[in-house]
Amino acid sequence: MTGMSDATAPAALPKVPTGIQGFDEITEGGLPKGRVSLVAGAAGSGKTVLAMGFLVNGAEKFNEPGLFVSFEETSRDLETNFASQGFDLRRLQKKGLLALDHIHVERNEFEETGDYDLEGLFVRLGADIDAIKAKRVVLDTIEVLFSAFTNEVIVRSEIKRLFQWLADKGVTAIVTGESGEKTISRHGLEEYVADFVVVLTHVVNDETATRRLRIVKYRGSSHGTNEFSFLIDRRGISVLPISSLGLRHVASSKRLSTGIARLDEMLGGKGVYRGSSVLVSGTAGTGKSSIAAHFVDAACRRGEKALYFAFEESPAQIVRNMASIGLDLDQWQKKGLLRIHSERPQNTGLEMHLVRMNREIEEFSPSVTVVDPITNLTSIGTFSSVRSALTRMIDAMKSRQITALFASLTEGGADPEATDVGVSSLMDTWILLRNLEVGGERTRGLYVLKARGMAHSNQIREFVLSSSGVGLLDIYGGADGFLTGAARSAKEAEERADALRLARSIQETEHEVARKRKVMAAEIERLKAEYEAEIESLENAIVEQRMRQDALVAGTAAVRAARGGRNTDVKARTTEAAKRRPKPRSRP
Amino acid sequence: MNGDASAAPPPKMWHLKLYVAGQTPRSIAALSNLKRISEEHLPERYTIEVIDLLENPQLAKGDQILAVPTLVKDVPPPLRKIIGDLSDTERVLVGLDLRPV
Numbered sequence: 001m002t003g004m005s006d007a008t009a010p011a012a013l014p015k016v017p018t019g020i021q022g023f024d025e026i027t028e029g030g031l032p033k034g035r036v037s038l039v040a041g042a043a044g045s046g047k048t049v050l051a052m053g054f055l056v057n058g059a060e061k062f063n064e065p066g067l068f069v070s071f072e073e074t075s076r077d078l079e080t081n082f083a084s085q086g087f088d089l090r091r092l093q094k095k096g097l098l099a100l101d102h103i104h105v106e107r108n109e110f111e112e113t114g115d116y117d118l119e120g121l122f123v124r125l126g127a128d129i130d131a132i133k134a135k136r137v138v139l140d141t142i143e144v145l146f147s148a149f150t151n152e153v154i155v156r157s158e159i160k161r162l163f164q165w166l167a168d169k170g171v172t173a174i175v176t177g178e179s180g181e182k183t184i185s186r187h188g189l190e191e192y193v194a195d196f197v198v199v200l201t202h203v204v205n206d207e208t209a210t211r212r213l214r215i216v217k218y219r220g221s222s223h224g225t226n227e228f229s230f231l232i233d234r235r236g237i238s239v240l241p242i243s244s245l246g247l248r249h250v251a252s253s254k255r256l257s258t259g260i261a262r263l264d265e266m267l268g269g270k271g272v273y274r275g276s277s278v279l280v281s282g283t284a285g286t287g288k289s290s291i292a293a294h295f296v297d298a299a300c301r302r303g304e305k306a307l308y309f310a311f312e313e314s315p316a317q318i319v320r321n322m323a324s325i326g327l328d329l330d331q332w333q334k335k336g337l338l339r340i341h342s343e344r345p346q347n348t349g350l351e352m353h354l355v356r357m358n359r360e361i362e363e364f365s366p367s368v369t370v371v372d373p374i375t376n377l378t379s380i381g382t383f384s385s386v387r388s389a390l391t392r393m394i395d396a397m398k399s400r401q402i403t404a405l406f407a408s409l410t411e412g413g414a415d416p417e418a419t420d421v422g423v424s425s426l427m428d429t430w431i432l433l434r435n436l437e438v439g440g441e442r443t444r445g446l447y448v449l450k451a452r453g454m455a456h457s458n459q460i461r462e463f464v465l466s467s468s469g470v471g472l473l474d475i476y477g478g479a480d481g482f483l484t485g486a487a488r489s490a491k492e493a494e495e496r497a498d499a500l501r502l503a504r505s506i507q508e509t510e511h512e513v514a515r516k517r518k519v520m521a522a523e524i525e526r527l528k529a530e531y532e533a534e535i536e537s538l539e540n541a542i543v544e545q546r547m548r549q550d551a552l553v554a555g556t557a558a559v560r561a562a563r564g565g566r567n568t569d570v571k572a573r574t575t576e577a578a579k580r581r582p583k584p585r586s587r588p
Numbered sequence: 589m590n591g592d593a594s595a596a597p598p599p600k601m602w603h604l605k606l607y608v609a610g611q612t613p614r615s616i617a618a619l620s621n622l623k624r625i626s627e628e629h630l631p632e633r634y635t636i637e638v639i640d641l642l643e644n645p646q647l648a649k650g651d652q653i654l655a656v657p658t659l660v661k662d663v664p665p666p667l668r669k670i671i672g673d674l675s676d677t678e679r680v681l682v683g684l685d686l687r688p689v
Contacts, residue, residue, distance in 0.1 A: 104652050111683030114618075114672035119609035120641055120653035127645035149655065149671075 013220045016064075016136070016172045019057025020050070021362060022239030022355075026224040027215065031196055035219075036163045036173045038190045041200030046211060046232050047176040049085065050200065051138040052078075053237045054174055056087050058136045059097035066136040067099045067128050067171075071144040075100035086234050099132045105148040112150055118158040121145075122165055129169060137166060137173040146187055156189055163193045184216060195219040201227075210352060213239065231355035238362075240355040240392065251275070251453075256368075256403060259298030260291065262461065262472035263431075263446070268454035272429050275401040276452070277394050279424055281408035282433030286444050287463055288407040289313075290470050291431070292370040293322040293329065295405050300332035304367035308340040309357060311373060315340035326468045339364055354389050358396055369397065372407040374423065387423065394426050428452040433463060446472060602626070602634040602684075603663040607648070609641045609656045614673050618657035621674035629686050659683075 015029035024030045031037045031054070039047045055066030070078060078100055079089045092098035103124070129137065142159060149155050166173045175194065177185035184191040184199060191197045197217040203210050212227045230239040255270035258278075264271040272278055278295075280288045296306040310318055318340055319329045332338035341360055343353075361369060374390065397404045408423070424430050430449040435442055444463035448456045461472040606622055608615035619638060626634045641648050641656065651660050655671040661684055662668075670683040681687040 101649075103654070105654065109669060110655070110658070111668070111670040111679055112672050113670055113679040113683070114675035115614055116655045116657060116672045117614075118654050119656045120607060120648050120658065121655075123609055123641040123645045124648040124653070127648070145654075 015221070016058075017062065018054045019061045020053045020237055020239065021359060022228070022230070023050075023237075026228055026239065027196075027218065028221065028223060031172055031174070032219070032221070033172050034167055034170050035195040036166050036175060036193070037196035037198070038177055038185060038194035039174055039198050039200065040177045040179045040184045040191070042179050042202065045179075045200040045202045046230070046237065047200060048073075048140050049232050049237050050198075050213075051140055051174045051176055052082060052087065055098060055136050055138055056082075056089075056092065056236075059092050059095075063097070064135040065097050065099070065132040066138070067101065067125075067132065067134040068138045068140065069101045069103060069125065069128065070140050071103050071105055072141065074102045078102075084234065085232075085236055087236065096132055099128055099134065101128050105144050109148065116151075116154065118145070118154075118162070121158075122162065125166075126169070129171060134171060137171045139173065139175045141176040141178065142190070143177050143186055152187075156187075159189060160193050191217065200230075229352065229355055231352055231359070233356075238355055238359045240358060240389075252401060256302075257298050258291070259294030259296075259301075260470050260472065263291075263470075266448050266457035266459070266461065266472075267429065267451055268456055270454075272403060272451075273453060274403055275398050276403060276428035277397070277426065278403070278405045278429040278431065279408055279427040280405060280431045280433065281410050281424075283410050283435055286433035286435055287465055287470065288409070288433060289318070289321070289372055290325055290465055291433075292372050292405055292407055293318070293325075293327050294470055295368060296338060296370055297322075297327050297329065297332070299366075299368040300335075300337040302367075304337070305364060306332070306338050307361060307364050307366035307369045308338065309360075309369065309371045310340055310342040311344065311371075314342045318342075324467065325465055325470065339366070354393055358393065361397065361400070361402065365400070366402060368403045368405070370405045370407070373409045374406045375409040387426075390423055391426055424450070436462075600633070600664050602630050602661065603637070604634055605637045605639055605651070605660040605662075607639050607641060607651065607653045607656055607658040607660065611640075615657050617675065618659070618673045621677070621680070622659060625674070625677055625680055629681065 014033040015027070015031060016033045017024045017030040018027075039050055041047050052068060055068055058064040058066050068078070073081070082089050089098060089100065093100065101124070103121070125137070128134070142162075145155050145159065146152065163175075175190060177187075177190050179199065180186040180188060182188075184197060194217070196215070196219065198213055198215050200211065200213045203212065211230050211232065213230055214227045215223045215225065228239050230237060252274040254274040255268075255272065256274050257264050257271040258267070280291050282288050292308070296308055299306040308318070313321070315333070319333070322329050329338060329340075333340065339360075341357075343356075357371075394404065406423075406427070427450075429451045432447055432449050434445045434447075436445045444465075445460045446463040447458070447460040450456075459474070461474065464471040464473060604622065604626065606615075606619060608618065619636075622636060626636065639647055641653065647653075651658070651669075653660075657671065657673060659670040659674060659680075660667070661670075666685075668683055668685065670680055674680050678687070
């Protein structure tokens with residue numbers, strides 16, 4: 001794990017970044033430098049796109065010339081096909097950063113007589129590589145050689161030799177291959193000659209197509225072993241690797257406003273942490289989108305970029321609706337600060353969807369994002385897949401310090417705290433919106449259920465939508481539950497009367513307490529006086545007894561002196577008798 | 589099908605190109621085999637051009653040469669390619685349309 005930073009460890013395997021979003025993360029740096037990698041998959045699984053992405057990125061991002069040798073498509077076809085993916089191959093060719101070579105081979109085109117090798121291919125590749133000083137090479141797909149030549153023994157040994165030859169040339173190469181039934185590539189050869197093997201699949205579940213890739217082998221390097229989803233569209237290929245990010249993101253202590261002053265106040269007075277995730281859940285019509293719009297509006301006001309994923313409404317609809325509560329989102333769209341991306345998630349698979357969102361985020365690099373609502377994502381995947389996808393998504397946003405707000409639609413009647421429990425643990429802040437029906441009136445209530453890392457208000461606020469936006473009011477809370485709207489006013493009057501009565505009652509009790517205190521003090525005085533009197537009389541008694549004792553001793557001495565001192569026992573006896581005499585009886 | 593028909597008219601020159609990559613034992617064997625077969629079956633009706641790809645790598649593209657040695661016959665049409673050291677005379681003759689399959 002820490003080998004990378006350990007100075008005594010052998011140098012890590014040098015890698016060449018593909019520049020393909022996500023791919024370099026799961027391969028921990030890209031493809032093995034100066035080696036051959038195999039990209040295997042069925043027809044249409046995206047092998048060619050992945051390989052071309054490697055070359056185009058190499059040219060555009062790393063200034064490394066690339067050679068694409070196609071055994072199937074002509075160069076013209078490639079140019080046309082990739083133009084629709086947003087790759088301008090012609091321009092790169094003109095700049096000398098890309099060369100296309102179409103090697104035409106037909107099945108059994110040759111008569112074979114005796115021994116041969118494929119040196120002609122090597123010579124041709126060598127000339128192509130040298131012409132543009134290519135650093136990256138793609139052979140797509142090499143296995144046509146198996147069908148072009150009947151002598152499989154020669155083809156196998158020549159392909160092995162080719163891999164070594166490419167390595168000796170110092171180029172980093174990708175060969176593509178059709179996946180076989182029992183082996184990774186159809187002929188089971190390339191996967192053990194190559195140093196890196198990735199398998200692409202295209203699975204259709206519930207009418208939704210999902211592309212996945214899995215790294216089967218990476219000689220001399222660790223790599224992610226899971227299946228990762230990826231996406232191919234007009235902007236090329238991107239992989240959703242995000243689970244590899246883990247929890248390494250920094251936690252910002254900067255706060256940002258939710259756009260609703262009273263809500264910020266509830267959140268420790270400063271709003272949410274930058275880079276944190278906020279869940280706003282509630283039933284239909286509780287104002288989740290309005291909170292989201294405030295959040296976005298506040299970001300744009302600060303001059304930050306905001307990205308809004310809307311799964312239920314079109315951009316125009318959102319702009320119109322929010323204008324009705326006094327938010328002009330259109331101005332931010334025009335300034336390029338706000339991008340609203342509307343899509344029905346059901347149209348694509350969950351993972352495809354997340355890949356797409358991830359790429360939107362990467363492209364636009366917003367400061368805040370809104371996903372409204374995530375519930376629509378949960379409808380298209382199993383719980384665990386949604387949770388893991390969402391985890392990856394949140395991690396990705398956190399690592400970019402993007403503050404994300406997720407709206408979650410809870411079903412009427414269901415307890416939102418229960419229904420959202422699965423995703424809520426991923427969230428740093430959880431705001432709950434509820435419809436409150438009191439006195440024939442329906443109002444909205446808002447409270448902060450959780451806010452990690454801050455002291456937050458535990459109070460429920462009444463949530464009001466008006467033409468000037470969202471407002472939060474203090475709510476009446478008392479023994480009878482909480483009240484809002486008209487019921488609140490009525491209850492407040494009643495409350496004032498109650499309060500008066502209560503105040504009087506308190507006063508009375510206070511008098512009583514004061515009185516009791518006085519009685520108590522008096523009692524203490526009395527007891528103290530009694531005690532002192534008794535002690536005094538006892539002490540007097542002691543003094544008196546001592547005097548009598550002395551007098552008795554003096555009397556005995558006088559008698560002895562008169563008798564001439566013969567009887568000395570008398571004194572002793574008398575003294576002892578005096579000592580033995582019990583005190584009570586010595587009272588005068 | 590057309591091969592039989594075109595074999596009948598007056599003889600034409602056969603233009604034979606032999607692609608090799610350096611002077612390897614295999615390429616030397618291929619050239620000597622080719623000369624022998626041509627002398628036997630196309631006396632004074634053939635030319636042989638030896639193309640060494642190590643000297644002219646760009647020529648590999650024109651005839652889409654992958655394997656060496658490769659014998660290419662484009663005149664007379666149709667184009668034929670025969671790969672290997674040409675040690676199997678029968679197959680070479682079939683490949684050059686000099687003998688029916």
